[in-house]
Amino acid sequence: xxxxxxxxxxxxxxxxxxxxxxxxxxxxxxxxxxxxxxxxxxxxxxxxxxxxxxxxxxxxxxxxxxxxxxxxxxxxxxxxxxxxxxxxxxxxxxxxxxxxxxxxxxxxxxxxxxxxxxxxxxxxxxxxx
Amino acid sequence: xxxxxxxxxxxxxxxxxxxxxxxxxxxxxxxxxxxxxxxxxxxxxxxxxxxxxxxxxxxxxxxxxxxxxxxxxxxxxxxxxxxxxxxxxxxxxxxxxxxxxxxxxxxxxxxxxxxxxxxxxxxxxxxxxxxxxxxxxxxxxxxxxxxxxxxxxxxxxxxxxxxxxxxxxxxxxxxxxxxxxxxxxxxxxxxxxxxxxxxxxxxxxxxxxxxxxxxxxxxxxxxxxxxxxxxxxxxxxxxxxxxxxxxxxxxxxxxxxxxxxxxxxxxxxxxxxxxxxxxxxxxxxxxxxxxxxxxxxxxxxxxxxxxxxx
Amino acid sequence: xxxxxxxxxxxxxxxxxxxxxxxxxxxxxxxxxxxxxxxxxxxxxxxxxxxxxxxxxxxxxxxxxxxxxxxxxxxxxxxxxxxxxxxxxxxxxxxxxxxxxxxxxxxxxxxxxxxxxxxxxxxxxxxxxxxxx
Numbered sequence: 001x002x003x004x005x006x007x008x009x010x011x012x013x014x015x016x017x018x019x020x021x022x023x024x025x026x027x028x029x030x031x032x033x034x035x036x037x038x039x040x041x042x043x044x045x046x047x048x049x050x051x052x053x054x055x056x057x058x059x060x061x062x063x064x065x066x067x068x069x070x071x072x073x074x075x076x077x078x079x080x081x082x083x084x085x086x087x088x089x090x091x092x093x094x095x096x097x098x099x100x101x102x103x104x105x106x107x108x109x110x111x112x113x114x115x116x117x118x119x120x121x122x123x124x125x126x127x128x129x
Numbered sequence: 130x131x132x133x134x135x136x137x138x139x140x141x142x143x144x145x146x147x148x149x150x151x152x153x154x155x156x157x158x159x160x161x162x163x164x165x166x167x168x169x170x171x172x173x174x175x176x177x178x179x180x181x182x183x184x185x186x187x188x189x190x191x192x193x194x195x196x197x198x199x200x201x202x203x204x205x206x207x208x209x210x211x212x213x214x215x216x217x218x219x220x221x222x223x224x225x226x227x228x229x230x231x232x233x234x235x236x237x238x239x240x241x242x243x244x245x246x247x248x249x250x251x252x253x254x255x256x257x258x259x260x261x262x263x264x265x266x267x268x269x270x271x272x273x274x275x276x277x278x279x280x281x282x283x284x285x286x287x288x289x290x291x292x293x294x295x296x297x298x299x300x301x302x303x304x305x306x307x308x309x310x311x312x313x314x315x316x317x318x319x320x321x322x323x324x325x326x327x328x329x330x331x332x333x334x335x336x337x338x339x340x341x342x343x344x345x346x347x348x349x350x351x352x353x354x355x356x357x358x359x360x361x362x363x364x365x366x367x368x369x370x371x372x373x374x375x376x377x378x379x380x381x382x383x384x385x386x387x388x389x390x391x392x393x394x395x396x397x398x399x400x401x402x403x404x405x406x407x408x409x410x411x412x413x414x415x416x417x418x419x420x421x422x423x424x425x426x427x428x429x430x431x432x433x434x435x436x437x438x439x
Numbered sequence: 440x441x442x443x444x445x446x447x448x449x450x451x452x453x454x455x456x457x458x459x460x461x462x463x464x465x466x467x468x469x470x471x472x473x474x475x476x477x478x479x480x481x482x483x484x485x486x487x488x489x490x491x492x493x494x495x496x497x498x499x500x501x502x503x504x505x506x507x508x509x510x511x512x513x514x515x516x517x518x519x520x521x522x523x524x525x526x527x528x529x530x531x532x533x534x535x536x537x538x539x540x541x542x543x544x545x546x547x548x549x550x551x552x553x554x555x556x557x558x559x560x561x562x563x564x565x566x567x568x569x570x571x572x
Contacts, residue, residue: 022452084333093545103373
């Protein structure tokens with residue numbers, strides 16, 4: 001059975017989803033990621049979905065699950081590269097992907113892990129006037 | 130059951146009795162040029178705003194198609210295959226008139242005035258005992274042509290209006306790049322679900338193109354916010370967030386603020402009173418500081434202390 | 440362009456993928472915009488999954504419609520247990536945003552036409568359609 005490759009970049013793990021995922025593949029990915037987060041003591045997981053034309057509730061749940069499990073293992077999850085039409089559809093579906101950080105691309109996403117970017121930081125700051 | 134030769138009034142048309150078909154076919158076959166000449170001469174060209182040449186060439190196209198349709202089928206059903214050419218000619222004529230802004234009357238009158246000329250032809254060439262039946266058939270046929278023309282005209286106008294509506298929608302939701310990484314979307318007018326789709330698309334595409342991290346949604350120009358509008362705003366904010374951009378809402382007037390609270394809507398988004406304040410916040414958040422620069426000296430000294438924000 | 444109807448079985452998650460791909464092909468033929476295509480395919484994906492997970496498998500009829508309006512219609516049929524309370528299944532709480540349950544409410548928001556019939560013990564039929572604007 002094929003599986004999705006997981007790359008290590010610094011203290012983060014990068015996953016690029018390029019195929020239409022069926023159930024077993026999704027389960028396999030979640031298992032592999034969980035294992036590797038622990039194995040490499042990763043601080044973050046970057047999931048690149050720029051190749052996905054469709055994100056339905058199944059994939060949405062998978063992403064949310066990955067984020068929840070990672071958080072328990074002390075790692076951030078950032079989903080990057082969502083296409084505009086996918087974002088519009090997800091919003092209409094009512095899936096806001098709570099607990100999942102997002103960024104425009106992998107570069108920005110990496111900056112978010114560990115809260116290093118300005119935008120990421122400001123989100124946590126109380127607003128000062 | 131039909132009486133010999135008399136057709137009940139059917140919207141699209143019906144099957145012709147054999148003798149009627151024969152009469153109809155010869156009416157067109159033998160008299161086409163007379164019919165055309167008569168038709169054009171009875172037109173009030175000024176009233177329908179056509180030139181003699183246009184009337185002649187358009188009229189000839191209609192008559193040719195009609196003659197063919199009548200000869201090849203045995204019905205006067207406008208929706209049938211034999212009438213395909215007739216429909217094409219009428220559609221082209223009607224569309225062109227609709228797009229040029231002629232009125233429905235000006236367009237249909239041209240077709241309907243064919244009746245007079247056909248009646249004249251029937252009178253000249255048909256035996257009295259067959260004339261009434263043939264006149265009925267001809268009259269109904271031309272009526273149907275007229276109705277078809279009007280319908281096509283209507284559809285064309287509706288398409289035109291829909292297209293213009295879309296253009297207006299797109300023009301009225303521009304996304305403005307305020308600074309590196311900061312865009313603003315001044316919303317004007319009501320935010321219904323149709324416009325929200327356009328707004329979201331424009332905004333998200335701009336985020337992709339400019340790599341914006343912060344989007345300021347200015348609702349100064351939105352007169353009223355109800356539950357639906359608030360939901361649409363929230364949708365837009367959520368969509369932008371999924372693309373990695375944070376939103377700031379600006380331009381919330383006191384009444385709107387009260388309405389939102391009363392509605393119990395949780396606008397989980399930072400909001401500022403003015404676009405200027407929102408821009409200042411956005412600049413801070415993206416790590417920028419605004420300072421006043423001393424004027425190159427011609428003796429002019431700084432009148433105020435340097436202003437820094439951040 | 441001829442109208443088409445394809446019938447695809449839904450008995451595995453690979454079939455769900457095939458339904459998506461076929462709907463994509465038809466939606467492109469008919470000329471739906473990218474956003475509208477995405478919405479339709481996502482709705483079809485949701486309903487195909489329902490057919491598989493709750494309906495114990497079934498099939499989907501994918502029709503292109505070329506008439507006054509142009510569009511794509513997809514009908515999902517199963518002989519599963521049926522849905523006891525359709526109204527409840529349709530209200531999934533837009534603001535809760537966790538996409539639990541049948542996902543019918545979400546799918547409905549993504550399409551122009553949505554019809555559902557279900558009989559407990561007999562099965563469920565859901566029909567959706569999107570039209571070219």
